[in-house]
Amino acid sequence: MLKLALMIIARDVRLSMRHGSASTLVVGFFIMVVTMFPFAIGPEQNILQRISVGVIWVAALLSCLLSLDRMFQTDYEDGSLDQFVLSPVPLELVVVAKCIAHWLTTSLPLIAIAPLLGVMMNLPAEGFLPLIYVMLLGTPALSFIGGIGASLTVTLRRGGVLLSLLILPLYIPVLIFGVLAVKATIGGYPAMAHIMLLCGFTLFSAAIAPWAAAAAIRSGLQ
């Protein structure tokens, strides 16, 4: 079972690398969105500092959306999704593997580039490590919840916008606790409660996404 999941993850990561543009595009978009804020708000360091964590998180959520619609769409278009449904591999496992692959190809590059944007947004020095840790804990939820949305819109020709409307409200808990956790650490307050709630949400999404998305795919193919 694990071997099959690893095969699907390896395949999707390889496809994303061969495709090339996908991850680069997402990271480029992430950088562009964050860069807009100093231009729009002005270079006052204390204001930038105050909004830095929030802006980085919001930009990460939006960038994550960019690549979501392709999660199952390409497999649907070339017929691979039918074969996955027919194969002995449980569809739930396929969904988990594809969500993990999405996280590896989208969120991981975002997390890697986030400290750089932190510098630009005047993030306090003690905030860099917490930002990375909290993003590592919170972004898997983006891929899992996104997987549900992607599976619901897989058979729609222009599902991208609908997908954003469906999914963004569900991202709000990640945003709230992700930002609070980092800010609490910077301010020297206990952040454990926020981190635990964030982890809880990530685990919750990981637990429901496979079943919900697999059911959505099965009914979508009808």
Add this chain to the structure above:
Amino acid sequence: MDFSVSDILRSHNLACIRGDKPIFSGLEFELPPGRALVLRGANGSGKSSLMKIIAGLLSAEQGRLSLNGEEVLGDKDWISRNICYLAHKNGMKPEMTVAENLRFWAGMEHHDGDIRKEAEKIGIDHCLDLPVCYLSSGQARRAALTRVLCHPGRIWLLDEPTVGLDAAGVALLAGLMNHHLERGGRILAATHIELGLNAAKSSILNVSDYAFRLTPAFDEEPLC
């Protein structure tokens, strides 16, 4: 590889509705081992829908599909062990090479067939290391057929298997399908051309005969 199953796959009164439009109803067929059933019928008569129903991708509105008295319609476990479905689409990733695609599906479908040997049979072995996006549509179809040849399932559902194939390809495929029948496999194929199957081992099912008709006007509505 020899297949020992000696029972008949039977459909009873199958009906299919897509959206609001009834496609066919009361469809009956029998498929013993070593036999082929060639589906014919006008466009939109439900050949592909019938295959998708058997493959469990679509749910039938009513009816049963039984093998040796056991209901197999929508039985995921039975389907994944016995059915090999080749759809219109090839299920190949354009960015990956033919061999990578085939190896991936070999892993997913739990078999370790010799990909190169099977590819030789359908004349695509020289393209194994090429990305699928460089192949012509006929070559891509041959690559997809290689997956069918490697597949452990003994019931082949082939939806227009010859699309894009040249005359030599069609002849090769006919030989391979006849070989599959000889070793006791079953084939359900939708096609508009002559497949070259052994006439003694194949029968024809005209899906149009089971078309659901209410009024003439009903028929003229577009499918979707």
